[in-house]
Amino acid sequence: MLLDYVILGMLTLRRLSGYDLRKWMEGPGRYIGYGVKLPQIYRRLVKLVERGWVAFDVDVRERAPDAKVYRLTEAGREALLEWARSPYEPSSRPMDPDFRLRFVFGGQLDREIAISVVRTELEYRLKYDAATPEQPRADQYEPEIPELDLDWALGLHTVVRELGFATTSSYIAWLKLTLSRLEAGRILP
Amino acid sequence: MLLDYVILGMLTLRRLSGYDLRKWMEGPGRYIGYGVKLPQIYRRLVKLVERGWVAFDVDVRERAPDAKVYRLTEAGREALLEWARSPYEPSSRPMDPDFRLRFVFGGQLDREIAISVVRTELEYRLKYDAATPEQPRADQYEPEIPELDLDWALGLHTVVRELGFATTSSYIAWLKLTLSRLEAGRILP
DNA sequence: ACACCCTATATTCCCCTGCACATAGGTCGG
DNA sequence: CCGACCTATGTGCAGGGGAATATAGGGTGT
Numbered sequence: 157m158l159l160d161y162v163i164l165g166m167l168t169l170r171r172l173s174g175y176d177l178r179k180w181m182e183g184p185g186r187y188i189g190y191g192v193k194l195p196q197i198y199r200r201l202v203k204l205v206e207r208g209w210v211a212f213d214v215d216v217r218e219r220a221p222d223a224k225v226y227r228l229t230e231a232g233r234e235a236l237l238e239w240a241r242s243p244y245e246p247s248s249r250p251m252d253p254d255f256r257l258r259f260v261f262g263g264q265l266d267r268e269i270a271i272s273v274v275r276t277e278l279e280y281r282l283k284y285d286a287a288t289p290e291q292p293r294a295d296q297y298e299p300e301i302p303e304l305d306l307d308w309a310l311g312l313h314t315v316v317r318e319l320g321f322a323t324t325s326s327y328i329a330w331l332k333l334t335l336s337r338l339e340a341g342r343i344l345p
Numbered sequence: 346m347l348l349d350y351v352i353l354g355m356l357t358l359r360r361l362s363g364y365d366l367r368k369w370m371e372g373p374g375r376y377i378g379y380g381v382k383l384p385q386i387y388r389r390l391v392k393l394v395e396r397g398w399v400a401f402d403v404d405v406r407e408r409a410p411d412a413k414v415y416r417l418t419e420a421g422r423e424a425l426l427e428w429a430r431s432p433y434e435p436s437s438r439p440m441d442p443d444f445r446l447r448f449v450f451g452g453q454l455d456r457e458i459a460i461s462v463v464r465t466e467l468e469y470r471l472k473y474d475a476a477t478p479e480q481p482r483a484d485q486y487e488p489e490i491p492e493l494d495l496d497w498a499l500g501l502h503t504v505v506r507e508l509g510f511a512t513t514s515s516y517i518a519w520l521k522l523t524l525s526r527l528e529a530g531r532i533l534p
Numbered sequence: 535a536c537a538c539c540c541t542a543t544a545t546t547c548c549c550c551t552g553c554a555c556a557t558a559g560g561t562c563g564g
Numbered sequence: 565c566c567g568a569c570c571t572a573t574g575t576g577c578a579g580g581g582g583a584a585t586a587t588a589g590g591g592t593g594t
Contacts, residue, residue, distance in 0.1 A: 157550080168493060170486045175572055182437065184478065184502070187509030189440045196551055198574060219560060221572040228489050248371060251378045251440045256505050264498035289373065297359045300417050304357060309453035311532040313373070316445050319519050320376030323512055330508050343500040346580080364542055385581050387544060408590060410542040 158257055159192055159200050160209075164228060164236040165261025167210060173223040174198050188260060190253035201226060209235050236261070240269050246280035250324050271338045278331040285324045289317045347446055348381055348389050349398070353417060353425040354450025356399060362412040363387050377449060379442035390415060398424050425450070429458050435469035439513050460527045467520040474513045478506050 166172055166180060174197045181191045201224075204210040209232030212224040228236075240262030247254045255277045263270025292310045299306055337343050355361055355369060363386045370380045390413075393399045398421030401413040417425075429451030436443045444466045452459025481499045488495055526532050 159550090168490060169488055169495070169498060171489070173572075174574095184481065184506065186438050187478070187506045189438055189509075191438060192550090193552060194572095195553085195574075199551085202574095217571085220570085221557095221559060223572060233490060249375050249378055249380060256508075260501050260505055263501050264493065267497065270501060289376070292373065299358055300360070301357060301422060304453065306358070308456065308532070309358060312449050312452050312459060315523055315526075315532055316449050317373065317376050319445075319516070320378075322515060322519070326511060326515060327508070330511070334504055337504075343497070343504055348580090362542075363544095381580090382582060383542095384544075384583090388581085391544095406541085409540085410587095410589065412542060 157200075158190060158253070159196065160204060161236060161239050161257065161261055162188075162190060163197075163200060163204060163226075164209060164232050164239075165257075165264065167226055167228040167232070168236065168261075168264065171225045171227045173215070173225050174201055175223065188253055188256045189251065190257060204232070208232075237265055240265050244273050244276050246277050248284070250281065250285055250320075250327055267338065267341075271335070274331055274335045274338060278328065278335060281324065281328050281331065286328060289321055346389075347379060347442070348385065349393060350425060350428050350446065350450055351377075351379060352386075352389060352393060352415075353398060353421050353428075354446075354453065356415055356417040356421070357425065357450075357453065360414045360416045362404070362414050363390055364412065377442055377445045378440065379446060393421070397421075426454055429454050433462050433465050435466050437473070439470065439474055439509075439516060456527065456530075460524070463520055463524045463527060467517065467524060470513065470517050470520065475517060478510055 162181075162185075163177060166177060172180070174194070177197050178194050185191070201210065201212075204226075205212065208229060210226045211229050212226045215223045215225045217223060240258070244255075244258050244262075255273070258273045259270060259277075263273060292313055294306055294310060297306055297310070299309075334343070351370075351374075352366060355366060361369070363383070366386050367383050370386075374380070390399065390401075393415075394401065397418060399415045400418050401415045404412045404414045406412060429447070433444075433447050433451075444462070447462045448459060448466075451462060481502055483495055483499060486495060486499070488498075523532070
């Protein structure tokens, strides 16, 4: 379950309440592309406590309701590390959050993990996504609705595929750049 | 349910079996970013038949198992149009498939719908996503694990946010370009 | 001859997850 | 004073959706 590792990964950096986790997901975490609603976060936290991966202390607050502040346990740290080291299989859809999740929350534990995940992702994208996508051929379609303008419709499909192609290309460029920076031993100038 | 409208939208263009729908989702439809597994497609098709939005004919095939080839009904066409005309609320995560789905499967029905959806999306992205994201501040974090290199971890968060920022920027550029092309009345040169 | 994959449909089990709602104190504007 | 909104926690319900499995004919490789 991806949400488990988002929570464990964030708790590696600092203690957080369920409410904090949601704030992160709606804020900076938006770019990672994975998000769930509050009830789900609370439910997952309960399960993670049951499993012994996280624990909490009640933080009594004067001018706000009491909060449960969660922290990572030793078992949770091991679970996160095990996930981070498990084989990474890229998703067929480049915009899926799988890679970014692995990269950030796995990679933060160990430089070798970060490098290996980026390398795997890059190889996969070069193999399956670097090719120029095919144009849809009008003769393959026979609209059931006479009012539908087939050229218009396929034009929209084409421009969306162009968006996807451009996005994927710059994604691949980012993967190459990031890989070389990681291999050089530092990521920020 | 988004899957309903993916199916209705594809059936607007041509008759398809459940298996065909899955092939499209794994192939060209990958760029739209919405995908489910086969069992879910079959389940949805059953529900759409019950609701009267689609119907099927059994296609007896010589050298392959018989296939159910689905087609759009009048009620299905109306349901798709109603969805396409309903107010569009952009998702807070730019990579969610909501916009692309609306744009392709709503926009193919009517040029005004396509223009309106792109305009709404562009306004939203300019408002919420055009700003440079903040850098994470190291003093806000207190890792529980001494082995964790906080600068390294935050560096990874930063480069992923840079990827998100670059992606969003080129997405906004695409929205502007597409809007002006749509307003000019044609999308392809 | 046998293994394996492709087309094609579908079910069962079980968990994930969104929506609506409940609770409750604090703050702020009208 | 009241409504609206923020912090902060949850519950109940219904439906979405993945993994594994079943079935079954045809083609392809070794």
